[in-house]
Amino acid sequence: QSVLTQPPSVSAAPGQKVTISCSGSSSNIGNNYVSWYQQLPGTAPKLLIYENNKRPSGIPDRFSGSKSGTSATLGITGLQTGDEADYYCGTWDSSLSWVFGGGTKLTVL
Amino acid sequence: QVQLQESGPGLVKPSETLSLTCTVSGGSISSYYWSWIRQPAGKGLEWIGRIYTSGSTNYNPSLKSRVTMSVDTSKNQFSLKLSSVTAADTAVYYCARVRSYYDILTGYYTGWFDPWGQGTLVTVSS
Numbered sequence: 001q002s003v004l005t006q007p008p009s010v011s012a013a014p015g016q017k018v019t020i021s022c023s024g025s026s027s028n029i030g031n032n033y034v035s036w037y038q039q040l041p042g043t044a045p046k047l048l049i050y051e052n053n054k055r056p057s058g059i060p061d062r063f064s065g066s067k068s069g070t071s072a073t074l075g076i077t078g079l080q081t082g083d084e085a086d087y088y089c090g091t092w093d094s095s096l097s098w099v100f101g102g103g104t105k106l107t108v109l
Numbered sequence: 110q111v112q113l114q115e116s117g118p119g120l121v122k123p124s125e126t127l128s129l130t131c132t133v134s135g136g137s138i139s140s141y142y143w144s145w146i147r148q149p150a151g152k153g154l155e156w157i158g159r160i161y162t163s164g165s166t167n168y169n170p171s172l173k174s175r176v177t178m179s180v181d182t183s184k185n186q187f188s189l190k191l192s193s194v195t196a197a198d199t200a201v202y203y204c205a206r207v208r209s210y211y212d213i214l215t216g217y218y219t220g221w222f223d224p225w226g227q228g229t230l231v232t233v234s235s
Contacts, residue, residue, distance in 0.1 A: 002153060033212075035221040037154075044203055044228050045154065050221035088154055092209075092218045096167050098144070098156040 003028060004089055004101035011107040016079050020104045022072040022089030028099055032092045034072040036065055039086045039103075048087070049074065081108050111136040113204050113226035121198075121233050127191040131204030131226060138162055138185045142207035144222060145178065145189045147200040155200075159207050160187055194233045201228040 005023040012018040022034065036049040047056050049065035052072065064075040072089055089101040117129035131143065145157040158168035160178040168176045172191070180187040191198060205222040212219055 032217045033219040037222070044225040045222070046225070047221055047223035050208070050223075051219050056223060090154075090156075090220075090222075092220055095170065096218070097169055098159070098220065100154040100156065103153040 002102040003093060003099040004091070006087075006089060006101035006104045008102070009105045009107065011109055012079050013109050014079050014081060017075065017077045018079060018106065019076075020074040020087050020089075020106070022074070022101045024070050024072075024091065024099075026070055027094040028070075028091050029067065029072055030070040031094075034065065034067055034089055034091045036063075036072075036074045037088045037090065039088065041085070045088065076106070079108050084108050111206060111224055113206065113224060115202060115204050115226045115229040117229060117231070119230060119232060121194055121231060122235050123195055123233055124193055127189070127194050127198060127231055127233070129189045129202055129204075129229065129231070130186050131188070133185045133187075133206075138180065138182055138187065142209050143180070143187045144205050144207045146203045146205060146222070146225075147198075148203070148228075149197075149200040157189065157191075157202075159209075196233050199231065199233045201230050203228045 033051045037045040038048045039045040052067040053065040062077045066073050086103045088103050093099045112134045114132045121127045139162045142159045142161050144159040147155050160166045166178050175192045177190040205225040209220040
């Protein structure tokens with residue numbers, strides 16, 4: 001049982017938009033910044049979004065992040081088959097212990 | 110750019126100590142936090158802990174009693190020891206650089222992991 005709650009799976013057609021939610025509490029998301037990671041099959045996770053909505057160099061603007069209260073959302077537009085992956089959110093908890101969401105598997109139909 | 114590479118035994122016996130090292134190349138290990146994160150097969154990510162190059166550490170409360178992290182700045186390496194392992198500790202272990210600071214304007218802590226090592230599978234079995 002993860003501290004941060006994500007839907008186990010989401011799906012959408014190529015070219016469409018999808019959002020992935022990450023729900024927490026005031027002891028984590030509510031009072032800290034959120035980052036998002038993409039894990040393609042068989043590979044290590046890769047940073048996608050940091051500080052709620054910032055993209056590292058090289059991450060296309062099809063990927064976006066937002067935060068409101070104790071929840072965060074990852075958005076992906078113009079879906080491509082190469083976006084099929086597991087996505088994880090994460091943040092600090094009040095005890096300065098890092099917590100991840102359980103992960104969401106994105107299927108591009 | 111900075112690259113990380115995990116190394117260590119792929120097989121550890123139950124009740125023994127798992128030991129892994131992460132070697133940092135392409136940049137200095139100094140003045141950053143560094144973390145270990147693991148992932149059992151087919152499951153999600155679990156943060157194990159972080160260490161600053163001064164040796165200061167924070168550990169996952171659920172693993173704290175069994176975890177020790179250390180850093181060797183002369184070798185640009187940091188290490189993980191996990192004692193009294195069981196089959197539940199079988200996982201792919203990743204090392205990662207942590208960017209982390211306290212934002213005095215918002216009162217929030219920020220943090221993110223980038224880059225990551227490729228990961229190393231550790232199996233606990235007799």
